[in-house]
Amino acid sequence: MVKQIEGEDVKKSRFKGFLFVVVVPLVSAGALALVVLSLLGINIFESAKGLGSKLPVISQYVNGDDSSTAKEEEQKVISLEAEIKNKEAKLEQLQSQLKNKDSEIERLNLEKKQLEEQTEELTAIQTENKRAFKDIVNTYETISGKKAAPIITKLKDEEALKILTNIKAENLADILESMSPQDAAKYTEMLTNESN
Template identity: 60%
Template sequence: MEKSFEEKEGQPVNRFQWFLFVIAIPALFAIVVALVVLSFAGINVFQTASELGEKIPFVSKMLNEDEQPSVEEYEKNIISLEAEIQDNEAKMEQLEAKIESKDMEAERLELEKTQLEAQIEELTAIQEDNKRAFKDIVKTYETMSAKKAAPIIAEMENEEALKILTNIKAESLAAIMEKLPSDVAAKYTELLTNESSKQMP
C-alpha cells in the first residue's frame, strides 16, 4: 500500500523531469546553437525578428510601444524647445522695451507737467505784479490833480485810458472828465457807457 502511494506521488515529478530533460532543455540548447550559428553567418537575428514582428499587427503594436525615441528625435525636440525659449525671450525683450518706453513717456510727461506748473506760477506772479502795478497807477491818477491827469489821459490810446478811467474813484473820474476837451470827454463817456453795459448781466 505504501509503495503504490509513493509511486503515485512520484509520477508527477517524473513527468516534469521527463518534460524538462526531453523537451525543454534540448529546445533551449537548439535555440542557443541556432542563434550562435546565425550570428556567425552574419545574420542579425534580433533585427530580423523585429522586422518580422512589425509585419504582424499585434506584435508590431507592442514593439512600437516599447520603442524609445531615437537620438535624432531627442535632438529635434531640443532644437524645437530652444527655438521656443528664444521666441519667448524675444517676446520678453519686446515687452521690457515697451515698459521702458512707457516709463520714459511717463517721465517726459511728468517733466512737462512740472515745467507747465512752473510757467503757471511764473505767469501768476507776473499777473499779480501787473495787478499791483496797475493799482499803483490808478492810485497815482487818483492822487494827481485833475488838471494834470486830464492831458495825459487825452494823449493815451483809447484802451489804456479806458482801463484807468474804469478803475479810478468816481470823484477822480468826474474831475478828470471836466478838465478834458469836450470831444474827448464825449468819446470817453461813450466808451465808459459801453463798458458798463457789457459788465451788466
C-alpha cells in the same frame, strides 16, 4: 461525495499530464534553442523585435524604429529651441519698448515740471502786474482830476479805458469834467460800450 473527489482528481491528473507532456518539453526546447542560437551569434531578441514591429498589433509595443523616434525628438528639440529664441527676441523687443516708454515718461515729467514752473512764474508776474496796476489806479485816484485828465488823453485808448473802468465813480467824474468835451464824450462812449 467520493465521486466528486474522484472527478477532481481526474481533472488534476489530466492537467498534470498536459504540463509534463506539452508545456515542459516546449519550454525546455525553447530554452535550448535560445542557448544554441546565442552561441551561434544570432541575436534572437533583435530578430524578434524586427518581426514584432512588422505585426500590426505588436508593432505598437515594440520600438523597432529608434532612429525615427530620435529624429522626431530632435525635431521637437529644434522646434522648442526656435520657439525659445522667438520668445527671447519678443522679450527683448518688449524690454526695448518699455525702456522707450520710461524715457518718454521721464521726458514728459520734466516737461510737466517746466510748465508748472512757467505757470508759477506767469502767475507771479500776473499778480505783480495786478498789484502794479492797482497802484497806478490808486495814483490816479489821489491826484486831482485837472492833472489826471491830460495824462489819460495821451494814453492809448485801451490803457485809458482800463484805468477809467477801475477808478472810483467820484474820481472818474472829476477826471471827465476836466477833459475837453470831445475827449469826455469819447471816453464816456467807450465806458458805456465796455459795461455792455
